[in-house]
Amino acid sequence: MFDVITIPFYLAFDKKQIFLPEIEITLDIIGNLITLVFSLDVLLGFRKAYLNEQTGSEVRDPKLIAIKYLKSHFFVDLISAIPFEMFTQNTFLRLLPLLKLVRLKQLKRIVTYLQMDNKSRTRIRILYLALRLIIINHWVACGLYKLTHSNWLFLEEVN
Numbered sequence: 001m002f003d004v005i006t007i008p009f010y011l012a013f014d015k016k017q018i019f020l021p022e023i024e025i026t027l028d029i030i031g032n033l034i035t036l037v038f039s040l041d042v043l044l045g046f047r048k049a050y051l052n053e054q055t056g057s058e059v060r061d062p063k064l065i066a067i068k069y070l071k072s073h074f075f076v077d078l079i080s081a082i083p084f085e086m087f088t089q090n091t092f093l094r095l096l097p098l099l100k101l102v103r104l105k106q107l108k109r110i111v112t113y114l115q116m117d118n119k120s121r122t123r124i125r126i127l128y129l130a131l132r133l134i135i136i137n138h139w140v141a142c143g144l145y146k147l148t149h150s151n152w153l154f155l156e157e158v159n
């Protein structure tokens with residue numbers, strides 16, 4: 001959720017002009033910690049045992065775990081863990097951090113594994129849909145601000 005709010009905000013505003021230096025440093029530390037956690041998740045993904053649905057047994061063989069992980073969630077996890085902020089010197093490349101928003105797929109995966117009754121699951125789905133609506137409104141507001149208060153990201157290089 002941190003990236004969902006901060007990435008569009010950073011694209012629309014210059015954080016150095018808005019935040020005090022202490023707050024900017026704190027936000028950078030939080031962002032780096034989140035990236036570190038997702039990086040560790042990629043590494044641990046190669047070691048997480050899984051349940052073989054056909055036999056019902058737990059698979060602990062590192063080679064089989066790695067193959068399954070590479071075929072399933074590896075690329076989403078990898079994109080989520082790359083610190084794109086390091087490559088955003090070019091105006092066009094400032095959009096790369098938006099790729100980190102694929103982390104939202106993790107949230108859906110977590111909700112899937114929770115043991116709940118249908119009523120609770122329905123409530124979480126409604127909350128999830130409401131949250132997505134709020135996030136989309138946030139992105140649109142940041143984008144409209146950027147469009148109305150400056151030349152758009154791609155046009156800044158031309159001028």
